[in-house]
Amino acid sequence: MTSPTIADLTTLHLGGPARTIVEASSTAALVEALTACDDAGTRVLVIGGGSNLVVADEGFDGTVVRITSAELAFGVDDGRPFVTADAGVEWDGLVAHTVANGFGGLECLSGIPGSTGATPVQNVGAYGVEIADTLRSVQVYDRPGGRLSWVAPDALGLRYRHSNLKHRDDRIVTRVSFWLRNGAVSAPLAYRELARALGRDEGQTAEAEHVRSAVLALRRSKGMVLDADDPDTFSAGSFFTNPIISAAESAAVIAQIAVVVGPDVTIPQFPSGADLKLSAGWLIEQAGFTRGYPGAGAPVRLSTKHTLALTNRGTGTTADLLALAREVRDGVEARFGVRLIPEPVFVNCRL
Structure with a gap:
């Protein structure tokens, strides 16, 4: 201890x-x-x-x-390869291990900090891939019942950055199993920026190793790969989720935003089922919060590389972080009528 x-x-x-x-x-x-x-x-x-x-x-x-549990093993189920890892396995290490062993499937999730056990809890996603796309099963410890059991993905209520394991501590993830792809080939590329970086079209595949390298380069350019020498990486990743606007409200919300930014400005928007997903980073910037806000010398600032990350410059406090998060959230809502939802889990504090 x-x-x-x-x-x-x-x-x-x-x-x-x-x-x-x-x-x-x-x-x-x-x-x-x-x-x-x-x-x-x-x-x-x-x-x-x-x-x-x-x-x-x-x-x-x-x-x-x-x-800190760290065991992992590959297997085959009905001809399909998979990997099973303890909850404490470092996530990017697991991705690297699968790629090095000739498998695809997880490469778009390269560089995401944290442990394997956390990935299904919030349905981690990046560059067009979510954990839900590759998840085989999750071993969970039920604290009230004192039992370990394997749970299928369809029992987890997986959706954008959420599962029914989030914001609860009675069911703890202990191991996770993921489907993989043979031949070291990626899943079809579903993210335009990544496809462009690889010289491919959306929907095409690429070597998993090349996709991993491209993802890591893109993440580093945004301060989203941990680096002890770079305070821009002292963050919780994207602090706010991209807001989901219901189909019934989307037209009015887009019209309100257009009034503020002007009719000639393109508003980033993406389908999310029948609903509409907006870009939280774009809304933050359009509300006047620039990279590095509120400026040099502030103990907590927006990343100088990516406005979605709130960063501790080395001398900050949680109170400083929460104050900046509230300012950004309230500023976006005041300007556009859209309320941003934080992605991290809060312990003994709140916005």
Whole structure:
């Protein structure tokens, strides 16, 4: 048992102390730690890679259980390859391992910080691919029942950046299994920027290794690959999700935005089923929040590379982060009537 601050365990490098921090290096150790806490009536905060957490400066008055389990294995099911990994496996390491072993399927999700166990919880996605597209099954520990069981994807309520595992701590992901593609070939490219970087058309495939390299380059250009020497990467990734506007409201919302930006400005918009998805980053910029806002010297700023990331410049506090997040959220809503929804999980704090 150790007692560093939670800031040492998050990519934002923010968060106060915990009463106790326990490392769980296997599924059995994780179950044991959770059982001990539950039997003692101790509050528990489970952390993997800490890439999607905003923790209060006051910290967490309980036990932090940090998942560091690291086993993974390939298999074949009815002729289809898959990989199964412990929740504590570093996500980008898993992606790299699948590509190096001649498989495609996960390459568009390269460079995303955090652990494997977190990926189905919020249905992680990037460059036209979501976890829901590749997920085979999830092993979950049911704390009230004290049971481990495998759950099929269709039981998880997966949708844009959400599952029914999110914002709850009674069901903890312990292992995850993903379908892969043979021949080191990517899935059909579904993201224009990525296809252009590869010299391909949307819908075409490419070598998984080349797709991974292109994704990493694109993410680095936006400060979205962890780098200890780059404060732009001291973030929780995209802080706000792209807003989904219902079909019934979309025409009125687009018309309101057009009044503000002018009729000649193209408003980025994408279909999301019958609804409409807008670009949170574009709305933030059009509301007057530029890269690096509020400027040099501020302890917490928008990334200098990507307005969707709120970054700790090394001396910030969670209170500073929340103040900036509120300013951005409220500024976008005041200008366009669209309320941005934060993506991270908040611990002992809120917007």
